[in-house]
Amino acid sequence: MSTDKPPVTCDLLIEAGFVVPIVPHGVVLEDHAVAVSGSRIVALLPIAEARARYQPLRTVSRPDAVLMPGMVNAHTHNPMTLLRGVADDLPLMEWLNQHIWPVEAAVIGPEFVADGMTLAIAEMLRGGTTCANENYFFPDVQAAVYKQHGFRALVGLPVIDFPTAWARTADEYFDRAGEVHDQWRDDELIGTAFAPHAPYTVNDANFEHIRMLSDQLDIPVHLHTHETAQEISDSLKQYGQRPLARLDRLGLVNDRLIAVHMTQLTDAEIHLCAERGVNVVHCPESNLKLASGFCPACALQRAGVNLAIGTDGCASNNDLDMFSETRTAAILAKAVAQDPTALDAATTLRAATLGGAIALGMGERIGSIEAGKQADLICVDLSQLETQPIHHVLSQLVYASARHLVSDVWIAGQPKLVQRQLLDIDVEALVANARHWRERIRTLHPAT
Amino acid sequence: MSTDKPPVTCDLLIEAGFVVPIVPHGVVLEDHAVAVSGSRIVALLPIAEARARYQPLRTVSRPDAVLMPGMVNAHTHNPMTLLRGVADDLPLMEWLNQHIWPVEAAVIGPEFVADGMTLAIAEMLRGGTTCANENYFFPDVQAAVYKQHGFRALVGLPVIDFPTAWARTADEYFDRAGEVHDQWRDDELIGTAFAPHAPYTVNDANFEHIRMLSDQLDIPVHLHTHETAQEISDSLKQYGQRPLARLDRLGLVNDRLIAVHMTQLTDAEIHLCAERGVNVVHCPESNLKLASGFCPACALQRAGVNLAIGTDGCASNNDLDMFSETRTAAILAKAVAQDPTALDAATTLRAATLGGAIALGMGERIGSIEAGKQADLICVDLSQLETQPIHHVLSQLVYASARHLVSDVWIAGQPKLVQRQLLDIDVEALVANARHWRERIRTLHPAT
Numbered sequence: 001m002s003t004d005k006p007p008v009t010c011d012l013l014i015e016a017g018f019v020v021p022i023v024p025h026g027v028v029l030e031d032h033a034v035a036v037s038g039s040r041i042v043a044l045l046p047i048a049e050a051r052a053r054y055q056p057l058r059t060v061s062r063p064d065a066v067l068m069p070g071m072v073n074a075h076t077h078n079p080m081t082l083l084r085g086v087a088d089d090l091p092l093m094e095w096l097n098q099h100i101w102p103v104e105a106a107v108i109g110p111e112f113v114a115d116g117m118t119l120a121i122a123e124m125l126r127g128g129t130t131c132a133n134e135n136y137f138f139p140d141v142q143a144a145v146y147k148q149h150g151f152r153a154l155v156g157l158p159v160i161d162f163p164t165a166w167a168r169t170a171d172e173y174f175d176r177a178g179e180v181h182d183q184w185r186d187d188e189l190i191g192t193a194f195a196p197h198a199p200y201t202v203n204d205a206n207f208e209h210i211r212m213l214s215d216q217l218d219i220p221v222h223l224h225t226h227e228t229a230q231e232i233s234d235s236l237k238q239y240g241q242r243p244l245a246r247l248d249r250l251g252l253v254n255d256r257l258i259a260v261h262m263t264q265l266t267d268a269e270i271h272l273c274a275e276r277g278v279n280v281v282h283c284p285e286s287n288l289k290l291a292s293g294f295c296p297a298c299a300l301q302r303a304g305v306n307l308a309i310g311t312d313g314c315a316s317n318n319d320l321d322m323f324s325e326t327r328t329a330a331i332l333a334k335a336v337a338q339d340p341t342a343l344d345a346a347t348t349l350r351a352a353t354l355g356g357a358i359a360l361g362m363g364e365r366i367g368s369i370e371a372g373k374q375a376d377l378i379c380v381d382l383s384q385l386e387t388q389p390i391h392h393v394l395s396q397l398v399y400a401s402a403r404h405l406v407s408d409v410w411i412a413g414q415p416k417l418v419q420r421q422l423l424d425i426d427v428e429a430l431v432a433n434a435r436h437w438r439e440r441i442r443t444l445h446p447a448t
Numbered sequence: 449m450s451t452d453k454p455p456v457t458c459d460l461l462i463e464a465g466f467v468v469p470i471v472p473h474g475v476v477l478e479d480h481a482v483a484v485s486g487s488r489i490v491a492l493l494p495i496a497e498a499r500a501r502y503q504p505l506r507t508v509s510r511p512d513a514v515l516m517p518g519m520v521n522a523h524t525h526n527p528m529t530l531l532r533g534v535a536d537d538l539p540l541m542e543w544l545n546q547h548i549w550p551v552e553a554a555v556i557g558p559e560f561v562a563d564g565m566t567l568a569i570a571e572m573l574r575g576g577t578t579c580a581n582e583n584y585f586f587p588d589v590q591a592a593v594y595k596q597h598g599f600r601a602l603v604g605l606p607v608i609d610f611p612t613a614w615a616r617t618a619d620e621y622f623d624r625a626g627e628v629h630d631q632w633r634d635d636e637l638i639g640t641a642f643a644p645h646a647p648y649t650v651n652d653a654n655f656e657h658i659r660m661l662s663d664q665l666d667i668p669v670h671l672h673t674h675e676t677a678q679e680i681s682d683s684l685k686q687y688g689q690r691p692l693a694r695l696d697r698l699g700l701v702n703d704r705l706i707a708v709h710m711t712q713l714t715d716a717e718i719h720l721c722a723e724r725g726v727n728v729v730h731c732p733e734s735n736l737k738l739a740s741g742f743c744p745a746c747a748l749q750r751a752g753v754n755l756a757i758g759t760d761g762c763a764s765n766n767d768l769d770m771f772s773e774t775r776t777a778a779i780l781a782k783a784v785a786q787d788p789t790a791l792d793a794a795t796t797l798r799a800a801t802l803g804g805a806i807a808l809g810m811g812e813r814i815g816s817i818e819a820g821k822q823a824d825l826i827c828v829d830l831s832q833l834e835t836q837p838i839h840h841v842l843s844q845l846v847y848a849s850a851r852h853l854v855s856d857v858w859i860a861g862q863p864k865l866v867q868r869q870l871l872d873i874d875v876e877a878l879v880a881n882a883r884h885w886r887e888r889i890r891t892l893h894p895a896t
Binding site for chain 1: 530531532533534536537538539540543567570571574575733735736737738739740741742762765766767769772776778779780782783785786787788789790792793831832833834835836837838839840843844847848850852875878879882883885886889890896
């Protein structure tokens, strides 16, 4: 359909063989284009119509690819990318006490955080992830590195009941949190959330303080919750309540809560989460590898809970691969629900994009291809033999494709990956630096 | 260490930054080389020593790669690669009755089998798989296509209690099985096994016939077993026995049995499998996606059962990715066993290589890098940023690498993939042919 009006200029027109806009749900559009002006999506329309209506400064044509929103990694500890595979296949306490914590104690600081973040950003971009929910120390450094690379993130402001390299006392945690929040409060790309570590490492007073401040500042609370059966039994002993009940008593069970893991849930708790608008981040590969338990992802989704997907950190997963995580979420949900219709391809892909966006409080701005939203977009090449024949595009995306098929990435309309090439990141230097850290870590903690 | 003897000629010397020989267990050798003459491995030794001792016709140097045995895909239905993603996210009986069986009825025949096999062989080679345990109709066509591509396989001779395009009566199934077996009995690359479909589709008389013939011919019996809870309860109703007990009564529970899936097992059954030398093929992604149940992979392995790994067919999985399957096996085992030490990286990698070889009756010939074994070898590039830093090679291989990092593949000493390029396969024609089948299938079965 052409129009009589004269063509409108726009910055970028991306034409694709297939477009998966996420909204409307389950739709695949053939031969469509997305017009972008500045950081925003202007229109999604058939290619022929787009060519008649727009005069773009630049056109990108990907006839063999799916154009879709960037993946939102809703739970990660990106500086730990430098600890990828530092210790595996161990009981949790041995893994923490003899490996992760001693190594962290030896290396943690702004340099480790910045270098780990940079490696992670490169990995995320090459894997089609355009937004991360970050949970680690030194959020000031994280935010600066994300901003430098034009990467969208929600940066966690840590609160934990013991001294770390980031802060020593509760007052100091809150002071530093306030500083980081103030610095980034009006940024287009970087947001902040409180990131109390877990119910078992944060006392009631600190949770109450977090609730008050998160209400005041209108920011999310990003929390590991109900990760293991041990966490539940310990909470029952210490507080006489399951963690979610305790959080409810403290006023935190609401739509600002980003509850990560959630492998231990009663039907009543699932119902409570749905009723209160709690966001659940499912990290299936971390839960499997650490033998944490099985998140009832399908039951949560069917109860109406907003479901998001996260990779967790590279010390436990061991990658930042949202394609693999999405596939694992989709297939694991079926086995856990004993129902092969659980988390179908479209539903799981929604969780990995719009579900994450909603969880991070960014549902109005990212997570789908809709006019007015930020142009956080990726192209996934389906022309290789491993994704042939293409009977169904959504099936190929979720069950057969992989992150290395991501050809192009834009964040806020800016190109970040073009035909597999990272812009503005020196990959050779990045790998050399990772190798350098490998030697440093081996020296600092010879048991590694 | 040099030697005083004059250098010996060999056909190929592969030098690698790391070698994972599988035997001895869990070992990673740095800067080692493998010398190959004809189809066989002659030696595994340090690079410096190899250069002094051998005068190779050709040297391949991969300083950033791991050299390891090729993956053995111990259960697959490769012609179904043309049905990748044809139907997903459906209840089993709807998936079979309304999609898979009608489509198969419309397309099955030598052409479909040959074209699906070729697509599968290309996918397997690009993913580091060098041997497949095949289970489908038209084993004559399968064997010819495998042979044509120099790919190693155990080809299943189907037996099922109803007529198919391959044979109509029990006599015809056995006659055709005998013909295919005779044709390939002395082949270096192609072996045969009986492939009775499943306990619920093969009667006692046919199982007894298979037992007699498999003893006589000394070939394995490749069988879907204990795949779902339904299979167990149906068998109890029909035979008054669980399938494994029934197979035991029929004399089939022995070291020739390749028992696929095994999601429903009592402790006594696990013990029986260990005692009798039954080989169990774990297909974790198929079991998850079809909601079949959880195979107790760690309990089987710890009981001493030989464990192998298979992808199952592309209509259910939806790929032939043994790297992903191995990773899923390793992480799922931990959750199922509630023990993060279950199926560690080295143990899982052994299952994907030597475990598969042993299951297929090829344990003396392939599955590890040892002098005298066939040179079925692959290189996995660990230089990319997604596998950095390299704290532990086995961890990176199992938990962070992926099939597209496979750079080179040899089968029986012959190069099949060289720096990601397939030899002797026209990829463009292959993809065009898959697209053609997609249109044909859509025409023949419009519900697709």
